[in-house]
Amino acid sequence: KWKEDEQDDSMLQLDKYLLKMCDKKRFLEILYDFVLFDGGTKKLPRPHQYFGIKAAQEHVRRREGGIIWHTHGSGKSLIMVWLAKWILENNPNARAVILTDRIELDKQIERVFHEAGEKEIKRTTSGKELMEQLNNPLPRLLCSLIHKFGARNVDNFDAYIRELESGPNNTVGELFVFVDECHRTESGKMHRAMKAILKNAVFIGFTGTPLLKKDKQTSLQVFGKYIHKYKFNEAVEDGVVLDLLYEARDIDQRITSPEKIDEWFGESTKGSNDYQIRELKSKWGTMQHVLSSKTRSEKIIKDIIYDFKIKPRLSSSFGNAILVAGSIYEAARYYEMFQSTPLKGKCALITSYNPATRDITTEDTGENTETGKEYVYNIYSELLEDISPEPGKSKSETYEDKAKTKFIKEPTNMKLLIVVDKLLVGFDAPPCTFMYIDKRMQDHGLFQAICRVNRLDTEDKDFGYIVDYKDLFSKLGDAYDVYASELDSEDTENGDIGISLKDRLKKGKERLDNALEAIALVCEPVLPPKDQLAYIHYFCGNPENKQDLKDREMKRTSLYKHTVGLLRSYTNIENEMSEAGYSADEIEAIKNKVDKYLKLREEIRAASGEKLDMKTFEADMRHLIDTYIQAEDSRRIDPFGDQSLLDIMVHIGIADAIENLPEGIRSSKEAVAETIENNVRSRIIKDHLIDPAYFDEMSALLSEIIRERKANAVSYEEYLKMITELAKRVMNLTRDDLPAGIQTNAQRVLYNNLGKNEDLAILTDTAIRNSRRADWRGNIPSENEIKHAIFEVLKDKAEVERIFQIVKQQNEY
Numbered sequence: 001k002w003k004e005d006e007q008d009d010s011m012l013q014l015d016k017y018l019l020k021m022c023d024k025k026r027f028l029e030i031l032y033d034f035v036l037f038d039g040g041t042k043k044l045p046r047p048h049q050y051f052g053i054k055a056a057q058e059h060v061r062r063r064e065g066g067i068i069w070h071t072h073g074s075g076k077s078l079i080m081v082w083l084a085k086w087i088l089e090n091n092p093n094a095r096a097v098i099l100t101d102r103i104e105l106d107k108q109i110e111r112v113f114h115e116a117g118e119k120e121i122k123r124t125t126s127g128k129e130l131m132e133q134l135n136n137p138l139p140r141l142l143c144s145l146i147h148k149f150g151a152r153n154v155d156n157f158d159a160y161i162r163e164l165e166s167g168p169n170n171t172v173g174e175l176f177v178f179v180d181e182c183h184r185t186e187s188g189k190m191h192r193a194m195k196a197i198l199k200n201a202v203f204i205g206f207t208g209t210p211l212l213k214k215d216k217q218t219s220l221q222v223f224g225k226y227i228h229k230y231k232f233n234e235a236v237e238d239g240v241v242l243d244l245l246y247e248a249r250d251i252d253q254r255i256t257s258p259e260k261i262d263e264w265f266g267e268s269t270k271g272s273n274d275y276q277i278r279e280l281k282s283k284w285g286t287m288q289h290v291l292s293s294k295t296r297s298e299k300i301i302k303d304i305i306y307d308f309k310i311k312p313r314l315s316s317s318f319g320n321a322i323l324v325a326g327s328i329y330e331a332a333r334y335y336e337m338f339q340s341t342p343l344k345g346k347c348a349l350i351t352s353y354n355p356a357t358r359d360i361t362t363e364d365t366g367e368n369t370e371t372g373k374e375y376v377y378n379i380y381s382e383l384l385e386d387i388s389p390e391p392g393k394s395k396s397e398t399y400e401d402k403a404k405t406k407f408i409k410e411p412t413n414m415k416l417l418i419v420v421d422k423l424l425v426g427f428d429a430p431p432c433t434f435m436y437i438d439k440r441m442q443d444h445g446l447f448q449a450i451c452r453v454n455r456l457d458t459e460d461k462d463f464g465y466i467v468d469y470k471d472l473f474s475k476l477g478d479a480y481d482v483y484a485s486e487l488d489s490e491d492t493e494n495g496d497i498g499i500s501l502k503d504r505l506k507k508g509k510e511r512l513d514n515a516l517e518a519i520a521l522v523c524e525p526v527l528p529p530k531d532q533l534a535y536i537h538y539f540c541g542n543p544e545n546k547q548d549l550k551d552r553e554m555k556r557t558s559l560y561k562h563t564v565g566l567l568r569s570y571t572n573i574e575n576e577m578s579e580a581g582y583s584a585d586e587i588e589a590i591k592n593k594v595d596k597y598l599k600l601r602e603e604i605r606a607a608s609g610e611k612l613d614m615k616t617f618e619a620d621m622r623h624l625i626d627t628y629i630q631a632e633d634s635r636r637i638d639p640f641g642d643q644s645l646l647d648i649m650v651h652i653g654i655a656d657a658i659e660n661l662p663e664g665i666r667s668s669k670e671a672v673a674e675t676i677e678n679n680v681r682s683r684i685i686k687d688h689l690i691d692p693a694y695f696d697e698m699s700a701l702l703s704e705i706i707r708e709r710k711a712n713a714v715s716y717e718e719y720l721k722m723i724t725e726l727a728k729r730v731m732n733l734t735r736d737d738l739p740a741g742i743q744t745n746a747q748r749v750l751y752n753n754l755g756k757n758e759d760l761a762i763l764t765d766t767a768i769r770n771s772r773r774a775d776w777r778g779n780i781p782s783e784n785e786i787k788h789a790i791f792e793v794l795k796d797k798a799e800v801e802r803i804f805q806i807v808k809q810q811n812e813y
Contacts, residue, residue, distance in 0.1 A: 003047045003238075033086055038078065039115040045082065046240060049075055052228035053082050056204060059227055060087060060176065065203040066227035067182060072208035072451035073241040073428075074230055077112045080178050080206065085118070087176050088140055095173040097134075097201075098143040099194070100180040105426040109143045109180065134171045134198075175201035181425065181448075182207050182223060195222060208451065209444045241454040242461065245508075246501035248468045251299045297330070300469060301337050304436055307467075308343065308415065312571045313433045317412035318458050321434035324419055324449065328353050329372050330438070331418045332379040338416070347416040348403035350423055354396045355380040407431070424449040430457035438469045446472060450501075460568065462511075466501060473501065508573035509580040515569040516590065519562040519597055522555075532664045532671050535600060536607045536678075543677035544706045546699050549608065550685055556604055563601040570594050603662045607671075609645060609679030645679045650731050654724045669716055676723055677706055683730050690809045693752040698730050746812040753806055763793045764803065768813055777808060 002017040010016075021027065034045050034053075045053065052068055059066050060083075070076050084096040098113075100106045106123065113121040122139040124130040130144045175198055182205030195203065205223040210231075235241045304323065313319035325331035328351045335349040355377050384395040393401070404423070406414040411431035417423065420439070425448045435453050453464030523530075526538045539556050541548025570590070573580050577587045648657040657676075658666055665671045680702055688695045705726060709719050739758045742751050750761040771789035776782035786807070791800045807813055 004051070034082060036078070036081060036085075036116045038112075043078065045078070046075065046238075048228075048230040048234070048238075048240070049079050049082070052079055052230065053086070055228040056083050057086065059204070060202065063202050064224060065205075065222075066224040067205040067207060068227050069207050069210065070228070070230040071232040071235045071241065072448060073454045074208075074235045075240075076180070076206050076208065077109065078116070080109070080180075081113055081116045081118065083204075084113075084141060084176075084178070091174060093174045094176060095140045095142070096176050096178065097198075098141075098178045098180065100143070100145060100426075102181075102425060103145065104422065105180055106143060106145055108426050113141070113143070131197075134175070137172045140173070171198060171201075177201045177203045179203060179205045179223070209447050239456075241451075242456060242464050243507075244450060244454055244464045244466055244501050245504040246466045246468065246473060247504040248471055248473070249303065251296060251303060251469055297333055298337060300436070300438060301334065301341065304416070305341050305343070307434065310571075310575060311434070312568060313460060314415070316460065318431060318460060319433040320407060320411045320415045320417075320429075320431050321436060322417050322419060322423065322432060322452060323436045324424065324439045324441075326420070326439040328420055329376055331420050332376045334418050335383075336379060338418075343416055346414055347418060348400070348407070348414060349379075349383060350400050350403060350417050350419045352396065352400070352422055353380055354394050355384065404429075424452065427452055428455055430455045430461075432464075433457075433461055434465045434467060436467045436469065437472065440470060441472060462568065463507070465504065505573060505576060505580040508569070508576075509582070512566075512569040512573060512580075512590070515562070515566040516593060519559075519566050522558050522562050523600075532603060532668060533674070535604065536665075536671060536674055539604045540608050540674070540678045543674050543681055544703055544710075546681060546685070546703070549678055549681050556608055556610065559604060560601060563597050566594060566597055599662065599664060603664050606645065606661055606665060607675040607678050609682035645676065646683055646727050646731055649676070649724055649727050654720050673709060673716075673719065673723075676727075677702065680723065680727055680730055687730075689805065691749045691752055692806065694749070695730075698726065701726055701729075744812060746807075746810045749806060749810060750803070753803065760793065764790055767793050768807060772813055 002021065004017065004020055008016060021030075030044065030050075034050065036043055048070065052070060056066075056068060056079075068076070068079065070079065080098060084098070087094045087096055098109050100109060110121060110123045118141060120139055121141045121143055122133060124133060124142060124144040130142070133139065133142055177194070177198060179194075195201075203223050204227070232241070236243045304321070307321075308314045314321060323334060325334055331349055331351055335347065338344065338347045353376065380396070384399055387395045387399045389395045390398045390401075400422075403414060403417065404427075407417055408429045408431065424445070429452065432453050432455070435450055437449070441449060450464070450466050453466070455464075523535070526534050528534070539552055539559060541552045543549075577590070578584070582590065645657055645660070648660055658672055661672065661675060665675050681699075684695050684699050684702065705719070705722050708714050708722075714722065738748060738751065741758050741762055742748050744765075747761055747765050750764050751758060754760045754764065767789040768786055771785050773779070773782045773785070776786065783804075787800050787804055790803060790807075791797065794800055794803070
């Protein structure tokens with residue numbers, strides 16, 4: 001949503017923002033300066049990006065630097081693109097340099113600019129090349145690592161800076177330097193060297209984190225004050241990023257407690273018969289003993305595998321996770337242990353380590369003794385054995401790039417990345433939903449890392465989840481504070497930095513309570529006695545009224561979506577409801593309500609004859625139903641597969657069709673009748689435009705059958721015969737009373753809709769076939785040619801338009 005002058009309530013909010021956005025000057029400015037194509041996708045700025053750029057433009061005009069603090073995941077890279085393009089277009093002497101402190105970020109910046117159409121950006125590979133480029137007028141757009149500035153291991157750093165400052169300035173053009181993640185970089189040493197070398201440049205810092213109080217003075221000296229701020233809590237409120245839920249885990253208690261093993265046992269035995277359950281129980285005591293003797297790492301592995309089994313997002317094909325290890329050695333150990341779990345072949349090791357024989361020929365002390373180094377070397381040698389390096393890349397880089405691409409684009413085939421330092425900054429992977437932390441981190445590094453899971457993705461991703469095995473966060477009230485060091489809040493309203501994590505179980509309980517309340521409100525208007533028939537009447541309408549089914553589509557959609565929301569909320573804490581604060585009676589009552597609404601959803605779907613589009617609003621619904629629906633409903637995995645009710649009636653028989661209905665419907669003859677009638681009506685509505693005259697006739701016949709049933713003019717058995725015959729006619733458009741000259745389906749449709757005039761139908765058919773061109777649909781000139789040919793036969797413009805809409809539905813043409 002647009003946000004501007006929020007205190008102004010003199011008019012409707014929609015009117016206020018429409019007037020502001022459609023102001024002539026601003027509208028033209030947005031079209032000219034704020035539209036770009038990112039990898040082929042047209043993008044306009046969000047409000048915080050627009051106003052951040054506008055504020056930066058004022059600073060640029062005054063040749064004044066500053067800091068843009070926009071939280072991680074809110075689109076800082078695109079701000080750089082828009083701002084750089086504006087500077088270069090409006091100042092012929094300007095040059096833009098984008099600096100980062102990590103190779104991954106440097107590559108990302110280059111990729112973002114390339115995908116936005118800026119192909120001439122030059123990425124330098126050495127300090128010498130960077131200075132050569134700066135001392136020449138072209139290229140105007142550069143990106144590089146900040147470490148290219150200055151000499152390393154200088155004994156007297158202050159003297160080194162004074163020497164740089166006294167030297168000549170050989171750079172060409174008016175330089176505007178963007179520094180990404182400007183809060184880092186060796187406490188400002190590189191920043192000072194950079195300013196000394198680029199004496200007249202304007203520096204704009206970008207950061208996704210607030211400044212620490214201890215670093216404030218250095219940042220002010222290098223960049224200046226804040227240009228624009230967009231905090232984490234604002235981005236969550238605006239729906240730009242997802243909120244983060246936190247859970248600290250005592251791994252020994254979690255894995256070895258009887259309650260957790262009982263939960264795991266319950267999940268593992270769903271769908272098993274009594275014999276299988278007895279056999280598993282006989283082995284369970286042994287497993288408890290084994291688990292208690294495992295190392296800490298093995299327990300963490302078991303804990304993560306448990307999550308991948310029960311967490312809906314992880315057990316679906318849409319979500320994945322990152323595990324952060326404390327060292328390369330620990331990461332390699334984790335990787336090896338995962339090879340004996342269901343994640344074998346679906347996890348990867350990302351550390352940038354390149355195996356070299358020198359790693360195992362030198363002695364060392366501490367953790368990385370020769371044995372430790374040899375272990376890492378052997379793991380990587382085996383891992384990279386079959387990897388063919390791509391041009392310009394090592395085996396390790398090739399392997400890691402492929403793994404990262406698969407993690408982003410094929411989450412079902414790459415479920416877990418094990419990292420140490422890499423990917424914790426600047427890695428955008430929307431499927432990534434869980435982060436497991438087994439490494440000491442704090443402040444900026446910690447916040448940047450956990451924000452890897454806050455990216456928006458499909459609708460089933462509602463939060464990013466942080467699982468902490470190191471107890472890194474301190475609890476403040478109902479939330480967990482991310483920063484251990486004191487933050488600079490002087491320039492922030494009310495001192496509110498807006499960075500804290502919510503407790504996962506507390507938030508989970510809140511969401512489940514809200515979901516139960518929301519779906520109850522959806523069903524509240526259903527009239528007593530609120531039985532199956534009452535629900536069918538409310539969500540599907542009166543089958544006699546041919547418009548009712550279509551008019552109530554929004555009600556059914558609301559029911560389906562709220563059922564999905566309830567199921568997701570329930571499954572997220574299903575095994576921890578007592579810890580979340582529910583009593584035993586409440587847990588049982590909620591379980592029954594979830595089952596009730598799942599059954600209701602299936603009954604309404606069957607009664608309306610709808611095939612749900614799983615991609616539209618319930619990406620993970622099929623998995624959730626397969627996993628969590630009661631055994632009674634699992635019976636619906638039947639031999640008819642995805643055939644519709646009418647398909648079964650026509651091709652197999654009415655008895656099998658009724659038996660295939662949910663139990664709540666088939667137990668009532670009236671509910672069965674209305675379900676069949678709604679399915680027939682739904683098919684008539686869906687196919688009406690193919691042959692309006694024919695389906696109008698079918699609709700009238702359906703209404704007559706319904707009236708006879710309600711008047712008890714026919715027996716239930718006779719009614720089933722009549723409705724089955726009608727279903728056959730609806731599913732099969734052939735009829736017996738056609739003239740000999742009507743030979744094709746398209747001719748039959750024209751005959752039905754031109755007053756059953758055989759000659760007129762054949763002449764119209766001939767005119768269409770003689771005038772149609774290839775791919776004529778959607779091609780206005782070609783469509784007009786066909787309309788003209790039809791007019792020559794019908795001599796009536798209104799009739800031409802009516803028939804042409806029918807013609808467009810015929811596959812023969």
